[in-house]
Amino acid sequence: TDANGSGPVTPEVNIIRRKLNGYVGFANLPKQWHRKSIRRGFNFNFFIVGESGLGKSTLVNTLFNRELYPQKEVRDPSAEKQTNVKIETVSADIEENGVKLHLTVIDAPGFGDAINNSDSWEPIIEEINSRFDQYLEAETKINRTTIIDNRVHSLVYFIEPTGHSLKPLDITFMKKVHTKVNLIPVIAKSDTLTEEEIADFKQRILDDINTQGINIFRPPTYEKDDEETILSCQELMSRIPFAVVGSTDEVSGKDGNNVRGRAYPWGIIEVDNEDHCDFVRLRQLLIRDYLEELRETTAKKLYENYRTEKLRNMGIEQDHSVFKEFDPLVKQQEEKTLHEAKLAKMEAEMKSVFDQKVTEKEKKLQKSEAELFSRHKEMKEKLLKQVRLLEEKKTALENSSRNMLDNPSQQKSRKRIF
Numbered sequence: 001t002d003a004n005g006s007g008p009v010t011p012e013v014n015i016i017r018r019k020l021n022g023y024v025g026f027a028n029l030p031k032q033w034h035r036k037s038i039r040r041g042f043n044f045n046f047f048i049v050g051e052s053g054l055g056k057s058t059l060v061n062t063l064f065n066r067e068l069y070p071q072k073e074v075r076d077p078s079a080e081k082q083t084n085v086k087i088e089t090v091s092a093d094i095e096e097n098g099v100k101l102h103l104t105v106i107d108a109p110g111f112g113d114a115i116n117n118s119d120s121w122e123p124i125i126e127e128i129n130s131r132f133d134q135y136l137e138a139e140t141k142i143n144r145t146t147i148i149d150n151r152v153h154s155l156v157y158f159i160e161p162t163g164h165s166l167k168p169l170d171i172t173f174m175k176k177v178h179t180k181v182n183l184i185p186v187i188a189k190s191d192t193l194t195e196e197e198i199a200d201f202k203q204r205i206l207d208d209i210n211t212q213g214i215n216i217f218r219p220p221t222y223e224k225d226d227e228e229t230i231l232s233c234q235e236l237m238s239r240i241p242f243a244v245v246g247s248t249d250e251v252s253g254k255d256g257n258n259v260r261g262r263a264y265p266w267g268i269i270e271v272d273n274e275d276h277c278d279f280v281r282l283r284q285l286l287i288r289d290y291l292e293e294l295r296e297t298t299a300k301k302l303y304e305n306y307r308t309e310k311l312r313n314m315g316i317e318q319d320h321s322v323f324k325e326f327d328p329l330v331k332q333q334e335e336k337t338l339h340e341a342k343l344a345k346m347e348a349e350m351k352s353v354f355d356q357k358v359t360e361k362e363k364k365l366q367k368s369e370a371e372l373f374s375r376h377k378e379m380k381e382k383l384l385k386q387v388r389l390l391e392e393k394k395t396a397l398e399n400s401s402r403n404m405l406d407n408p409s410q411q412k413s414r415k416r417i418f
Ligand code: GTP
Pocket: 051, 052, 053, 054, 055, 056, 057, 058, 059, 072, 109, 110, 188, 189, 190, 191, 192, 244, 245, 246, 247, 262
């Protein structure tokens, strides 16, 4: 740390800027990276969430220009509504100009369908978390060279085209997920609203999003971005939330060409026409220009936040300067050592108590032995004394009886004496 103790001292680095005399070759690095990426391929996982019938599957099919979702039967509106939210995934390997993309679309059928939707976001949160957990677990394995990234890179939330403002369920759901995913709100089936209605609806949605402090994904600009990129990004931002229309059907366009769109008695809505809807902008954000950005934000920001929080809850503190890797084996070993130390301490404590008790008992026994010994000695001496006395008396008696026998006159006088 520095003199104030405020943080690590950064060593002074001298950057020498010089022109190269010849071609070295590192300008080729982007090409190397390009080749490697093409070889490896890409993957992209995104969630589509919204009430039933808002055109989610149609939009996914429109985005990737193929039938990822088979045509569904139109549900009977009088049929009983699905009450619980399920999680379903559709995966496909698609290729465009030699670039491979492994695509996974996660759907939550049943979302918002129940009468009480107070917890319909829970299975969705669980799915996002479990995908983060899978990644965390894979990262902590000994062999982690080929980790499959199943994390949710983006969540497209379909807003019902009511023309009013966000519903309480929309707000609650977005508030629940905005810290975990790159949230992209879209106005579903926007062909059901007029241009003016869309503009007003967008403004009200943005107001709600801002007042509720909901984080939505906004394409970033960087210092070295050229003017064109910055302008395109600003244009993209100005269209959020995207008013989309989906259709894979071809209709005859204005100039007689076949275009993807929806035909109405009063005219045609072209899906790929920027003047008709924001579909092209959504595709630009989700796939054409910012797919890698979405993946990077997921990995570097959203997943990192989740990981830090999770490890902290597990009692592992993060070193702010050096990020310590979490290894369950090390953790297990640490726990084992701690447990063994605890057991050894308990054993030592029990042993010392036992030893103390034994010493006390021994001392007591020794004391009582000594007491017994001295009592025994005393008694013995007493008895010996008595024996000696008795023997003395016996001898005296024997002597006197012998004298009496020898001298009877003495016997008389003795009688008198007595
Ligand atoms: P669930 O699977 O029930 O959740 O429905 P979903 O959200 O996947 O909707 P789906 O794509 O199945 O579309 C439902 C109906 O809406 C179909 O009849 C579609 O043709 C129609 N639809 C889809 N997109 C649009 C749209 O942009 N505008 C209009 N007007 N109708 C659409």
